[in-house]
Amino acid sequence: MDNGREQNETFIVPIGPQHPALKEPGHFEFSVDGEIVQSATARLGYAHRGIEKATEERTWVQSQYILERVCGICSHIHAVAYCQGVETLAGVEISPKAMAIRALAAELERIHSHMLWLGVAAHEAGFDTLFMYTWRDRETVMDLLEGLSGNRVNYSVNLLGGVKFDVSPELKEAILKGVDFLEERNKHYLDVVTGDEAFLRRTRGIGVMSDEEAERLGAVGPTARASGVARDVRIQAPYAAYDIFPVELVIETDGDLLARFVVRIRELFESFRLIREIVNNLPEGDLTVRMPRKVKAGETVSRVEAPRGELFYFIRSTGQEMADRVKVRTPTLCNWGSVLTTVIGHQLADVPMILVGIDPCFSCNDRMIRLRSRDGDRSWTWEDLRRYGIEYYR
Amino acid sequence: MSTLVDLFTLLIFPGGLMLGIAALAYEWVNRKLVARLQNRIGPRWFQPAADFVKLLAKEEVLPEQVVAGLFYMLPIIAVAGVFTAALSVPMFGAQPASSYPGDLVVTLYLLGLPTMCLGLAGSNTLGRFSLVGATRALTQFFSYEAPFMMAMLGPALVAQSWSSTEIVAHAGGRWLLLSQPIGFVVAMIGLLGKLEMPPFDAPEAETEIVAGALTEYSGRGLALFHLAKDAELVIGLALIAALYLGGGSTWWMFLLKTLVLLLFLAGIETLVTRLRIEQTVGLWWRYVSMLVLVQWVVTIVWEGLLL
Amino acid sequence: MKLATMFEDIVASIVHRPVTQQYPAERRAMPDGVRGMLTWDKEKCVGCGLCAKDCPSGALEFFVLDRKEKKFVMHYLVDQCLFCGQCAASCRQGAISLANEEWELAALESEPFEHFYGHAEDVSTVVAQRSHSSA
Numbered sequence: 145m146d147n148g149r150e151q152n153e154t155f156i157v158p159i160g161p162q163h164p165a166l167k168e169p170g171h172f173e174f175s176v177d178g179e180i181v182q183s184a185t186a187r188l189g190y191a192h193r194g195i196e197k198a199t200e201e202r203t204w205v206q207s208q209y210i211l212e213r214v215c216g217i218c219s220h221i222h223a224v225a226y227c228q229g230v231e232t233l234a235g236v237e238i239s240p241k242a243m244a245i246r247a248l249a250a251e252l253e254r255i256h257s258h259m260l261w262l263g264v265a266a267h268e269a270g271f272d273t274l275f276m277y278t279w280r281d282r283e284t285v286m287d288l289l290e291g292l293s294g295n296r297v298n299y300s301v302n303l304l305g306g307v308k309f310d311v312s313p314e315l316k317e318a319i320l321k322g323v324d325f326l327e328e329r330n331k332h333y334l335d336v337v338t339g340d341e342a343f344l345r346r347t348r349g350i351g352v353m354s355d356e357e358a359e360r361l362g363a364v365g366p367t368a369r370a371s372g373v374a375r376d377v378r379i380q381a382p383y384a385a386y387d388i389f390p391v392e393l394v395i396e397t398d399g400d401l402l403a404r405f406v407v408r409i410r411e412l413f414e415s416f417r418l419i420r421e422i423v424n425n426l427p428e429g430d431l432t433v434r435m436p437r438k439v440k441a442g443e444t445v446s447r448v449e450a451p452r453g454e455l456f457y458f459i460r461s462t463g464q465e466m467a468d469r470v471k472v473r474t475p476t477l478c479n480w481g482s483v484l485t486t487v488i489g490h491q492l493a494d495v496p497m498i499l500v501g502i503d504p505c506f507s508c509n510d511r512m513i514r515l516r517s518r519d520g521d522r523s524w525t526w527e528d529l530r531r532y533g534i535e536y537y538r
Numbered sequence: 539m540s541t542l543v544d545l546f547t548l549l550i551f552p553g554g555l556m557l558g559i560a561a562l563a564y565e566w567v568n569r570k571l572v573a574r575l576q577n578r579i580g581p582r583w584f585q586p587a588a589d590f591v592k593l594l595a596k597e598e599v600l601p602e603q604v605v606a607g608l609f610y611m612l613p614i615i616a617v618a619g620v621f622t623a624a625l626s627v628p629m630f631g632a633q634p635a636s637s638y639p640g641d642l643v644v645t646l647y648l649l650g651l652p653t654m655c656l657g658l659a660g661s662n663t664l665g666r667f668s669l670v671g672a673t674r675a676l677t678q679f680f681s682y683e684a685p686f687m688m689a690m691l692g693p694a695l696v697a698q699s700w701s702s703t704e705i706v707a708h709a710g711g712r713w714l715l716l717s718q719p720i721g722f723v724v725a726m727i728g729l730l731g732k733l734e735m736p737p738f739d740a741p742e743a744e745t746e747i748v749a750g751a752l753t754e755y756s757g758r759g760l761a762l763f764h765l766a767k768d769a770e771l772v773i774g775l776a777l778i779a780a781l782y783l784g785g786g787s788t789w790w791m792f793l794l795k796t797l798v799l800l801l802f803l804a805g806i807e808t809l810v811t812r813l814r815i816e817q818t819v820g821l822w823w824r825y826v827s828m829l830v831l832v833q834w835v836v837t838i839v840w841e842g843l844l845l
Numbered sequence: 846m847k848l849a850t851m852f853e854d855i856v857a858s859i860v861h862r863p864v865t866q867q868y869p870a871e872r873r874a875m876p877d878g879v880r881g882m883l884t885w886d887k888e889k890c891v892g893c894g895l896c897a898k899d900c901p902s903g904a905l906e907f908f909v910l911d912r913k914e915k916k917f918v919m920h921y922l923v924d925q926c927l928f929c930g931q932c933a934a935s936c937r938q939g940a941i942s943l944a945n946e947e948w949e950l951a952a953l954e955s956e957p958f959e960h961f962y963g964h965a966e967d968v969s970t971v972v973a974q975r976s977h978s979s980a
Contacts, residue, residue: 157666157747165745179670179815202901209901209929268745270736270812273851276576280864287876294880294944300929308934309878332854340850342737342811432934492670493814496745577858579865809849 154182157492161190165268165496168506172499179492184484191507199470204230204439205304207467214472215508216297217260220253221450223302226470228383229446229459230304234439239429240385242306247385248422249292249301250448251415255326256285257451258408261503262333265405268496269346274336281329284322291315306432316423327416334409338402347401351486351498354399361481365453367502370407371399377449384448389421404501438465450475452503474508547635553624560630561768562586567797568771571804586768590761598757601663608662612655613755613762619651620769628706629776631789637703642694645702646687649732649773652766653679656741659763660751671750674815675741678731681822682738686728688830692721693781695837702777706785715782717840720833722782724826726799729774730806731822733767737810738818775799880928881948885919885962889940892917896932896941905932908971918963918971923950 154175161169169190175182195214199207212223224246231238259282266274286296293299293309301307311319337343353363355372368375377383378391394410396403441463448455453475460469479502487498548554565586573580600606626634626641634641653675660672694700696717697708715722731738742750752763775796779786783799786792813821866873883905892915897907904925910916933941952958961968 155666155669157670164748203899205899205931205935206901209927209931266811270739270743270745271810272736273576273808273855274811276578277851277854280577283864291876291878294876294878294930295928298927298929300931303931303934308930336850339847340811341846341848342813343850345817346811346814491814491816493740493743493746574863575855575858577854577861577864579863579867805855808855809851 159495159499165499166504166506167264168504170504170506170509174487174492174495176492181487181490181492181495184487186480186484188480188506188509191509196470196472199467201466203465204437204467207470208302208304209300211470211472212298212300214474215505217257217505218253218450218452218455218508219298220249220301221448221455222472223300224250224384225446225448225455225457226459227302227304228448229444229457230439230461231435232444232446233442233459233461234436236305236433236435238306238433239431240388240427241429242431242433243385244388244422244427245307245309245311245431246302247389248311248419249289249299249307250384251419251422252285252289252292253299254415254451255412255419256282256289257503258412259285259326259330261408261451261500262337262405265497265500266343268500269343271343274333274343277329278333281326284326288315288319288322291318303432305435306430308431310431311423311426319419319423323416323419327413330409330412330416334406337405337409344402346494346497347405350401350490350494351501352398352400353482353486355397357485358399358482361485362478363453363482363502364475364478365450365503366404366407366411367453367479367482369394370396370403372397375454377447377454381447383446385422385427388427389418389425391418401497401501408503438463452476452505452508453478474505476502476505476509479504544635548625552629552632553621553635556630557621557624557769557772558765560772561765562590564772564775564796564800565768567800568804568807571801572808575804575808590765593756593761593764594758596757598759599754601665601754603664604662604754608658610759612659612662613759613766616652616655616766617762617769619648619655620766620773623648623651624769624773627702627773627776628780628785629772629792631786631792634703637701639704640700642690642700642702642705645773645777646690649770650679650683652763652770653732655766656751656763659755659759660753663751663754665754667747667749667753668751670747671741671753674743674747675734675751677815678734678738678741678818681819682728682731682826685724685822685827685830686732688827688834689721689724689728690777690781692718692830692833692837695834696841702780706780709784713782713784718782718833718837720829721837722778724830724833725778725782726802726806727826729771729778730803731818732774733771735803736807737813739812740815740818743812772796875946875948878944879946879948880930880943881945882923882943882950883921883926883932884942884945885921886940886942887915887917887963889938890915890917890936891938893937895935895937899931899935901929901931902927908967910967910970916964916967918961918967920971921960921962922958923960924955924958 154177156173156175159172159174160166161171171187173185195210198210202210208223208226211226212219214222259278263275263278263282266278289299290296292311292315293301301309353371358368358371358373363371363373364375372395374393374395376391376393378386379393392414394407394414396407439461441461443458443460446457446459455475456473458471459467462468483498483502487495490498550556566581566583570580600609623645625636626645628634657672657676657679660668660675693705693709693714696714697705699705699708734741742752752760755763778799779792779795783795786795892909892912894907894909897905902925904922906920908918908920910918928943930943933943961972
């Protein structure tokens, strides 16, 4: 195990699969020269659970709960994408009230996800105080979610055909109060993030990605919006209640880590405004609509805006009680290219910050993707996979 | 008889056992203060002691391809260095065990021993994180040591002596903090750098290099390194209290002064984010050393020492 | 150039109590809709069995001994339950509800986690059937 004892030999620093910088397992290898990163590789798949396969053996109703647990932080939006897709296939239209409550829960989830991210990013920079305070204030939105749905994580607000829970007048008061408190606190955090000189030195000019690069690397979500790419599914392809309650685009052009912070905090303000509007103007309607047990045959694509970017579901039905194929493409998978490219040339100390800047969610991430190389399509059968696994560990 | 007294001073009070207990107590106070400033509860009083005892009870894992002798001896040398440094520092209201002309310089040099042992330990274990951590620890050592020493030697200029007891006696209860404020500030920040506390904790940056130079240490070695660091905290605070705050003639004055200093340290710890290693070096060599030089010039001119 | 931007927060924390909730010594009141353990109202049940069919984790098993006499037994495994609420939503009679105070459900053995709901004689019939079939 000679570790760079010769001159000028680059030295590989592994981050993961178990590392305090990562909240979930993933393996990265950065070859550094002194403290400057020369190249980076990633290996994912540690959190693969076979969820897409599991949906093929469960009924439409049961699959929703499996898909909700793809990710803990953005669980509701996965359920929304799935339910939307299945409702489109079945030709069912849900009531405006159910759509509004879906959007309300989605925005509350966005708040909780962004505040969680703010704390984690501060922790990676070594600013533990900001971490503790943002997570303390995040408890407010967790209490609101608990009041709405009865659970702090995996809210299960959706049903095929609508939602389960309604917004009572007490809950409405609690939501308005909570949102006021959170808005005040987040204004303070925006000042801290953009004003604190030591923190700015860790985030300004780090991980710069221009808008052409962002488009080329396929970045989505706040990571792309921080580089000036104007893409937000809620605006370009409105779903749930976003056509009645429109969202404004939050965009920055600097493309560095500071811009990503600013975009996410400004998105929080947008969410606060939207929640107030929804709660004060909740449309009338039933909570649920009757859904058939067997969904008509067909294929559909369902796109939603998760807190991390564009979430994409492909659902295919053959008229049975069980799904034929559900394919999930999560936003974090698209953003890895930006990390591996922008990290080159930076110090080792910036690497965790750039990693966390895309808001990585590894458990969302682990899917099978099919790569088409120039010399044809190489796909593997079950036998190929098993054999590869056995050989790898020998 | 005097051998017994010496042994008592060395092993029980104010060195040895008393220092060990004080080290754990001060670590608890620091963690509790930081927690309270972050609006949370913090650990209970026996936490550092429990950590220490638990680590001593655990198995010590020897990594491959390390020099075993160095691996086991370095924590012991670090602790020995720190405890020896305590012999010349006035602590707990008692006179130090041995004071002689120049003991301040010797103390400061001995206080640098834990950092060097840390750097050596990291390079010895050859893990990737340990090597990066050791490099950073030694880089930081080179950047804060000179200004810190100059800040600590500022009062020595005034007292015209290199012995800490004589400096305290010369000050006679006067607070040199008021006449050398810049030196005081530099000494406090320097203590943060020496102890690798935030904002200067790049050598043990948890989210970047796991635990830095101590990544491969476990069990007894880790317990001793932590004890050395905590004892350094006590001695550092005692030194600053003695040099800048007029010393502690009784044990409760000593306790009060050092705890107030610890409150300031905890405040700085919570307020600032971690600096990257090259930002640390830049800060120290560009700004802090200029400040302390200015302080020295002002002191020399003011006290008319050029005459 | 601002340093120490979080100064007011820190000073405020010195004055206020820590926000940590010292559970289990102090317990907060739970909101109304907390999804705890399942409860079944056997008077309202009509025996459709949709709850068991729709359960994503297989925590519910429904036995119909006699539909007209309304002899139903519900077998509920608490440790398999996800507390998702799909059963409560699928039941058109509103016989199942999850909203209650029982959410502290840790136990050291597995017996407390298995529940049979129903009239006592129906339950013993089902239990006898199950042990007979597994014997």
